[in-house]
Amino acid sequence: MGILDRFGLDGRTAVVTGGGQGIGRSYCLALAEAGAKVAVADIDDESAAAVVLEIEAGGGVAMAVHADVTDETQVAAMVDAVVGTWGGLTIAVNNAGIGVWRAAADMELAEWRRIMALNLDAVFLCAREAARVMAPSGYGKIINTASMSAHVANTPQNQVAYNSSKAAVLHMTRTLAAEWAPKGIRVNSISPGYTRTLLVDRLLETPEGKSMLPEWLPRIPLGHMASPEDLQGAIVYLAAEVSDYMTGADLLIDGGYCCW
Numbered sequence: 227m228g229i230l231d232r233f234g235l236d237g238r239t240a241v242v243t244g245g246g247q248g249i250g251r252s253y254c255l256a257l258a259e260a261g262a263k264v265a266v267a268d269i270d271d272e273s274a275a276a277v278v279l280e281i282e283a284g285g286g287v288a289m290a291v292h293a294d295v296t297d298e299t300q301v302a303a304m305v306d307a308v309v310g311t312w313g314g315l316t317i318a319v320n321n322a323g324i325g326v327w328r329a330a331a332d333m334e335l336a337e338w339r340r341i342m343a344l345n346l347d348a349v350f351l352c353a354r355e356a357a358r359v360m361a362p363s364g365y366g367k368i369i370n371t372a373s374m375s376a377h378v379a380n381t382p383q384n385q386v387a388y389n390s391s392k393a394a395v396l397h398m399t400r401t402l403a404a405e406w407a408p409k410g411i412r413v414n415s416i417s418p419g420y421t422r423t424l425l426v427d428r429l430l431e432t433p434e435g436k437s438m439l440p441e442w443l444p445r446i447p448l449g450h451m452a453s454p455e456d457l458q459g460a461i462v463y464l465a466a467e468v469s470d471y472m473t474g475a476d477l478l479i480d481g482g483y484c485c486w
């Protein structure tokens with residue numbers, strides 16, 4: 227098989243959590259263009275349906291699945307919906323996540339738990355449900371969204387819960403990779419740097435956020451934030467057969483932020 231063919235995803239089925247917008251949306255579009263059938267899973271039905279329409283307009287196959295991935299029952303139903311419709315699941319992208327800026331001393335336990343429930347617990351639940359389906363087939367690709375904040379305590383914003391959750395995702399990725407390698411399931415992660423999405427735009431609109439860009443940009447060697455499209459090559463690579471020897475790894479795509 228030629229090298230570009232080994233990046234192809236024909237015959238593969240994928241689910242992307244938080245697929246309705248931002249990074250998740252760009253992952254859905256990339257996986258579909260590479261040939262996969264894509265389930266766009268989101269808590270926001272309207273945005274998920276819009277991504278499905280975009281994929282179908284480009285000639286791809288997609289479906290929307292409503293799922294709050296912090297809910298164990300809904301995660302199981304999400305995977306069931308994919309398997310029930312397409313007969314199997316080969317690619318699970320655990321991407322939904324949230325960020326909050328809060329001084330650590332002011333953070334209430336309930337807010338800490340809310341971040342952990344989505345950024346960490348839900349990633350585990352989604353990986354576990356996917357692996358239950360992938361294991362009998364002897365093959366699967368699980369791709370978690372971590373962050374450069376898993377590698378570095380980026381400042382000046384205060385985000386102890388976010389950083390901690392993402393660092394835990396990195397180590398969970400390695401741990402699951404080791405446990406599930408004998409079952410043929412590869413588990414890797416992508417760590418984006420600052421990426422222009424609604425999550426970041428919302429934070430930048432706050433009074434604290436308005437002062438952030440002038441602080442952030444000089445710290446990025448490439449001099450600008452990523453666009454969600456900058457991450458598309460990595461998701462196709464990790465989803466495809468070409469990366470089958472890679473597991474437990476993280477692809478850091480941060481414009482060089484962590485070099486300094």
Ligand SMILES: NC(=O)c1ccc[n+]([C@@H]2O[C@H](COP(=O)([O-])OP(=O)(O)OC[C@H]3O[C@@H](n4cnc5c(N)ncnc54)[C@H](O)[C@@H]3O)[C@@H](O)[C@H]2O)c1
Binds near residue numbers: 247325372373
């Ligand atoms: N944008 C960045 O700069 C950046 C950098 C590093 C890592 N990340 C990570 O990338 C991922 C995506 O971030 P984004 O910037 O695209 O965010 P976003 O806010 O633009 O999109 C997140 C999507 O997740 C969905 N979602 C939220 N809660 C959910 C739930 N409980 N169940 C299902 N879906 C839910 C939202 O409806 C939305 O469609 C997150 O894990 C984030 O931490 C983002």
